[in-house]
Amino acid sequence: MYLRNNMLVLLVAVVLCAGSCYAASAAYKVGGPDGWTIGVDYNQWSSSKEFHVGDALLFSYHPYHNVFEVTKQDYESCDPRSPIAAYSSGSDTITLEKPGRYYFLCGAPHHCEAGQKVEVVVSNLPTPVDSPVISPSPTPSRLFSPSSTPSQAPSGLSTSSTPSPSPSTLSTSSTPSPTPSALSSTC
Numbered sequence: 715m716y717l718r719n720n721m722l723v724l725l726v727a728v729v730l731c732a733g734s735c736y737a738a739s740a741a742y743k744v745g746g747p748d749g750w751t752i753g754v755d756y757n758q759w760s761s762s763k764e765f766h767v768g769d770a771l772l773f774s775y776h777p778y779h780n781v782f783e784v785t786k787q788d789y790e791s792c793d794p795r796s797p798i799a800a801y802s803s804g805s806d807t808i809t810l811e812k813p814g815r816y817y818f819l820c821g822a823p824h825h826c827e828a829g830q831k832v833e834v835v836v837s838n839l840p841t842p843v844d845s846p847v848i849s850p851s852p853t854p855s856r857l858f859s860p861s862s863t864p865s866q867a868p869s870g871l872s873t874s875s876t877p878s879p880s881p882s883t884l885s886t887s888s889t890p891s892p893t894p895s896a897l898s899s900t901c
Contacts, residue, residue, distance in 0.1 A: 739766070739768035739769050739770065740766075740769045740770075741769065741770040741771075741772055741807070742763060742765070742769065742770070742771055742772065743772045743774060744756070744759070744771050744772065744773050744774075744818075744832060745759055745832075746759060749773075749774040749775055750773045750774060750775035750779055750781065750820070750830070751775060751776070751779065751830065752820075752825055752828045752829065752830050753828075753829070754829070754830075755829070756829065756830070756831060756832035756833075757832075757833070759832070760832050760833060760834050760835075764837070765810055765834055765835060765836045765837070766810070766836065766837055766838065766839050767810060767811065767812060767813055767836060767837070767838055767839055768809070768810065768811075768839060769809075769810050769836070770807050770808065770809045770810065771807070771808045771810065771818075771834065772805070772806070772807050773801065773805070773806045773807075773808070773818070774804070774805050775804055775805075775820075776804065777802075777804055778822060779804075779820050779822055779825065779830070780800065780801060780802045780820060780821050780822060781800070781801040781802075781806055781808075781818055781819075781820065782794045782797035782798075782799070782800050782801075782818065782819055782820070782821045783797060783798040783799040783800075783808070783816065783817065783818055784796070784797050784798060784817050784818070784819055785798065785817065786815065786817055788817070788819075789817035789818075789819060789831060789833065792819060792826035792827050792831065794819060794820075794821030794826070797821070800821070810834070810836045812836070813836050813837055813838050814835075814836055815833060815834070815835055815836070816833070816834040816836060817831070817832075817833055817834075818831065818832050818833075818834070819831035819832075
């Protein structure tokens with residue numbers, strides 16, 4: 715029973731760590747508090763963000779603006795005549811579905827030339843540097859009894875050769891098992 719409970723705790727800890735190692739999708743209001751308008755430095759705004767697949771861009775703007783997704787060439791020349799997609803609701807949410815560069819501009823006359831355009835660089839979902847790993851604990855778990863001797867740890871797990879004393883109510887087995895204190899993660 716003791717071993718089963720500890721393995722359950724270990725499993726829950728690994729699942730929680732794995733879930734916390736991956737960032738959830740984020741939503742970004744383009745232009746920050748100013749939104750989608752003339753007078754915002756969109757290059758500075760986008761370069762200060764890290765966009766990932768699954769993130770969303772919220773374009774919030776007045777009715778005389780719009781949002782056109784365009785090619786790099788049309789972005790550089792401020793040409794809205796052949797958009798990939800066009801939006802005009804005043805509150806458009808665009809999900810970034812694949813890695814790469816996205817180009818957006820306002821198609822109202824002279825707005826793009828005035829700086830109302832943004833390039834967004836999207837990378838794949840962030841992944842943890844390493845998967846959750848189980849590494850030796852610097853001190854043995856306090857769940858071992860003073861009279862127990864550690865046995866061979868399961869593959870990937872390590873226990874100390876000298877267990878620490880613990881309250882007798884926690885000692886129900888003479889064979890130590892992995893505990894949450896043996897987990898470390900590089901997340």
